[in-house]
Amino acid sequence: MPALKKNAINARSSAVLNDLRVYAGAFQAYAQEHGDWPPGGGAPGTFPAGMDGYLSQTNWSRTTPIGGNYQFATQSPQAGNRYAAVIIISSNGTNQVTSDFNQLSDMDTKLDDGNLATGNFFLGYRNYPVYVLEH
């Protein structure tokens, strides 16, 4: 049973990391073509303005494999710093993002430095996972 749980964590991590890589590529493509990030200020699960043709609206708006919704933000204050562009996995009403330390640590290990307080993947506002596109 513990092995089963580990497999489930691994599967969810892989799915989220794949999403983040795809979305990061889409936002960077937009930034290259327009010279700036798309405007932030959208609610979790709301398709970012200007990202038609770069992102799949259905994928962006669905519940993430670890709960909550994806949110794109600019000039976002997170954990005492301000970031130019980030993707946040935010709770959205009753759709809560996981607070499972093992799950989040597994994601950080696969994507970043394995430390949830540092690097490009960390826990920010309300311990929501934050993936930095630009500092």
Next chain:
Amino acid sequence: MYRVTTSRLGPDARRVRPGSEDKDRGDMTAAELTVLLDAFIEIDAADNEEHDPHIVVAGRGAKLIVRTSRGRLQVYDVRDHAAPAAEMSVAGLIERLDRVETNSPFAPVEDQPAPTAPHRGIAFAMLALGLVLNGYILYSVFYVESVNKKVEVMLLTDADEVKAKEIALAGIYATGAKVGDRVIEVDANGGVRFYEVGAKGPINDSRDTYRVGRHDGLLCITTAESGVVDLVGDALVYYKDVYQRRRPSP
């Protein structure tokens, strides 16, 4: 009474009758059986060797095949063909026929040996080990270590002090005023609102209740569902972000 059948024996069992089939002698008393067996052991040795005469006797406790050799009785158990012959006297044979074995599977419970303590101990140990193992597996599966650590807050209890702090805390605090910044609005009646400045108005908007307390020497508000917000100077600190109090416009 004993049920007796003779094989290749004459009526008095003292002589061999070659070719005669098994003869059922019916039930005999112990005395009649004794007479028969006493006659049987006197049978001619050469005839005995050649024709293998024998007697089958069934009593309450056993069914035996009786042969004779050199004036003695050789007794075999019908139920145990592999066992060697036992040499018995007539009296011993009758005693054997009467003896009822008590170690059958149907023997009374009180006759069975009680389980010994070491076996019971091993059983309990294995049971305990199984329970512990199951407990560990369930714990491993369902336990989730949360990143949201509980902060120990000492709540203020003096009503006058609480009211004074609530009035002093009441206000709007923000990380800035641009899109992406966040705002905390604290009222003087135990209510608090969290939201983010969105492109089209507040987003991630939530309301909660709070109580005033202290932790690690800092004044703070502890909310029902949103965690702890520290008061540092005239600013709030929430998840390491500093929220400056907004002054009313002159």
